[in-house]
Amino acid sequence: FFSLSPQITKKTPASSAAPIKFIITKTVNSKGLSPQTSVPPVIAGRVLTQNSPVMPPRTITLSEPHNTTIQSIPGKKIAISPLKSPSKNIKPVQSVAVGGVGGSQFKTIIPLATQPNVQQIQVPGSRFHYVRLVTATTASSTGQPSGPSTSSIQTAKPMVVSAGAVRMSVPIVPAQTMKQVAPKPLTSAAQVVTTTQTQQRLIMPATPLPQIQPNFTNLPPGTVLAPAPGGGNVGYAVVPAQYVTQLQQSPFVTLASSSGFPAPAGIQTQARLPLNGLSTAETTSRPRKPCNCTKSQCLKLYCDCFANGEFCNNCNCNNCFNNLEHETERLKAIKTCLDRNPEAFKPKIGKGKEGESDRRHSKGCNCKRSGCLKNYCECYEAKIMCSSICKCIGCKNFEESPERKTLMHLADAAEVRVQQQTAAKTKLSSQISDLLMRTTPVISSGGGRLPYTFVTKEVLEATCECLLEQAKKAEQTHQPQAEAERMILEEFGHCLMRIISSAGKAKADCASINC
DNA sequence: GAGTTTGAAACT
DNA sequence: CAGTTTCAAACTC
Numbered sequence: 001f002f003s004l005s006p007q008i009t010k011k012t013p014a015s016s017a018a019p020i021k022f023i024i025t026k027t028v029n030s031k032g033l034s035p036q037t038s039v040p041p042v043i044a045g046r047v048l049t050q051n052s053p054v055m056p057p058r059t060i061t062l063s064e065p066h067n068t069t070i071q072s073i074p075g076k077k078i079a080i081s082p083l084k085s086p087s088k089n090i091k092p093v094q095s096v097a098v099g100g101v102g103g104s105q106f107k108t109i110i111p112l113a114t115q116p117n118v119q120q121i122q123v124p125g126s127r128f129h130y131v132r133l134v135t136a137t138t139a140s141s142t143g144q145p146s147g148p149s150t151s152s153i154q155t156a157k158p159m160v161v162s163a164g165a166v167r168m169s170v171p172i173v174p175a176q177t178m179k180q181v182a183p184k185p186l187t188s189a190a191q192v193v194t195t196t197q198t199q200q201r202l203i204m205p206a207t208p209l210p211q212i213q214p215n216f217t218n219l220p221p222g223t224v225l226a227p228a229p230g231g232g233n234v235g236y237a238v239v240p241a242q243y244v245t246q247l248q249q250s251p252f253v254t255l256a257s258s259s260g261f262p263a264p265a266g267i268q269t270q271a272r273l274p275l276n277g278l279s280t281a282e283t284t285s286r287p288r289k290p291c292n293c294t295k296s297q298c299l300k301l302y303c304d305c306f307a308n309g310e311f312c313n314n315c316n317c318n319n320c321f322n323n324l325e326h327e328t329e330r331l332k333a334i335k336t337c338l339d340r341n342p343e344a345f346k347p348k349i350g351k352g353k354e355g356e357s358d359r360r361h362s363k364g365c366n367c368k369r370s371g372c373l374k375n376y377c378e379c380y381e382a383k384i385m386c387s388s389i390c391k392c393i394g395c396k397n398f399e400e401s402p403e404r405k406t407l408m409h410l411a412d413a414a415e416v417r418v419q420q421q422t423a424a425k426t427k428l429s430s431q432i433s434d435l436l437m438r439t440t441p442v443i444s445s446g447g448g449r450l451p452y453t454f455v456t457k458e459v460l461e462a463t464c465e466c467l468l469e470q471a472k473k474a475e476q477t478h479q480p481q482a483e484a485e486r487m488i489l490e491e492f493g494h495c496l497m498r499i500i501s502s503a504g505k506a507k508a509d510c511a512s513i514n515c
Numbered sequence: 516g517a518g519t520t521t522g523a524a525a526c527t
Numbered sequence: 528c529a530g531t532t533t534c535a536a537a538c539t540c
Contacts, residue, residue: 295534301524302534340525367522374519375537518529518540 140243290315298322299333301344308479309345349382364390372397373407420482424489431493455499 094218115134291312293303298320301307305315305322312322321329337344343362350362360379365386367377372395379390379397396403470491474484 147539289536291535296524302536304536307524337524363523365522370521374521376523378523381537445538449529516540518538520538521536523536525531526534527529527531 291317293317293320297329299330301337307345348378349384357382360387361390364388365391365392367392367395369394371395371403373403420485424485428489428493432496459499463492463499466491466495 029322045128114497288308288310289304291305292304292315294317296302296306297319298306298312298315299322303312305312305317310322311324312320320326321333323330334345346362348362349359359382361382361384363414365372365377365379370376370380372380372386372390372392377386377392377397379386385399386392386395398404467488469485471484474487479487
């Protein structure tokens with residue numbers, strides 16, 4: 001269990017006057033999670049379970065919130081997060097066998113620059129990532145701790161939710177065991193928190209904020225709805241934060257962002273595994289490719305989205321079940337995959353043996369015809385050499401392979417060429433803009449922009465001739481291609497300049513004679 | 516864009 | 528575990 005410690009609340013806007021509307025919770029690390037033996041009565045709040053495929057389903061049950069102390073709650077308690085850990089050697093809180101969570105402490109709360117309503121909490125050593133949502137009025141305040149002054153992490157504590165004057169103690173109990181799969185690291189710019197394997201959850205008020213009116217029948221799995229304590233009207237919905245990003249593009253839950261409760265668009269919260277062993281920065285710099293699945297319903301590992309633990313989003317797939325609408329089927333599929341291969345959702349590219357390359361395919365490839373020099377090969381695709389565990393035939397994807405070297409050189413050359421072309425285009429574009437900027441005021445003073453009719457057929461032909469002439473000249477003097485391109489582009493710039501200059505002059509002349 | 520090739524995943 | 532089928536991406540034309 002976790003409660004807001006003084007250290008945390010000090011930095012957070014948990015003013016006692018201004019009720020905390022949202023708090024942070026976390027998913028329970030499944031490692032070592034023992035089977036559920038007894039669960040206190042759930043009195044309200046539909047308990048949904050969300051886990052990305054890498055975090056298979058676990059039900060977090062929100063038990064009766066009337067209790068204010070853990071002692072009053074029967075059943076198992078799970079340490080969601082320790083409060084303080086003066087020593088890094090402190091063992092994880094495991095009043096119930098929960099591994100991997102302990103040893104951490106809330107260290108910092110980092111307000112997100114673009115989203116004052118969202119704060120991140122750094123929990124060093126934790127695999128999870130926390131986000132705090134606060135109301136606008138509390139977001140910038142530095143109120144006193146509203147949580148209990150509990151401080152020990154040696155024992156599990158109930159999660160305490162402070163909602164105004166009422167405090168809600170919310171024990172969370174494990175409902176089922178699960179296999180553990182490493183969650184994907186965050187991919188966002190909001191990676192101030194440097195944990196590599198994290199998962200975020202937001203706790204947002206379920207009622208009655210008018211700004212947020214989720215369709216509770218379609219809340220993301222993992223959402224835990226809790227009633228207001230004592231029948232109050234402020235309940236909570238614990239939402240996996242990774243959904244927030246997708247929800248903004250999803251019809252399932254409406255997170256109104258226009259009325260004082262902006263959805264945290266500024267944060268990317270979707271947890272993901274490293275893609276093909278690439279760093280998070282690499283994976284974040286380019287969007288995931290949309291899938292085109294037609295037969296698998298995106299519920300098999302054929303589907304890259306599914307295999308990467310993501311929902312399909314802006315894909316071209318048919319009959320897609322990899323979405324919130326089909327969470328049941330999806331979870332079942334995840335389970336099936338994990339039954340078949342517990343490592344199914346773990347990254348395929350991992351560390352190799354001592355002395356070998358840092359990155360290597362966990363299973364190795366089985367290529368037969370591609371020579372492991374095409375993207376069919378998972379090793380080649382991940383830009384790594386095949387290793388001793390590969391079972392490929394006719395492999396050419398090894399360090400000394402001449403074919404591979406040639407391919408690399410060609411790829412490098414192509415890249416350089418693209419860069420040169422891009423640079424040339426940028427330069428030309430900038431020159432044109434510059435010229436237009438310089439000529440426009442003169443023209444504008446005459447009451448308008450230059451008519452494009454100055455670019456007549458004759459002008460075009462003359463320009464092309466000039467360019468061809470430059471090309472010939474470059475050819476005759478045996479200039480390298482790059483230089484030839486430069487000469488041609490330069491000539492094109494000159495042509496443009498002359499056209500613009502003439503046009504400007506004509507316009508000025510025209511104005512002077514009042515035509 | 517259609518058709519082919521490829522190898523991982525799924526199935527038997 | 529091996530052989531076969533299915534599948535979607537990569538590739539070619």
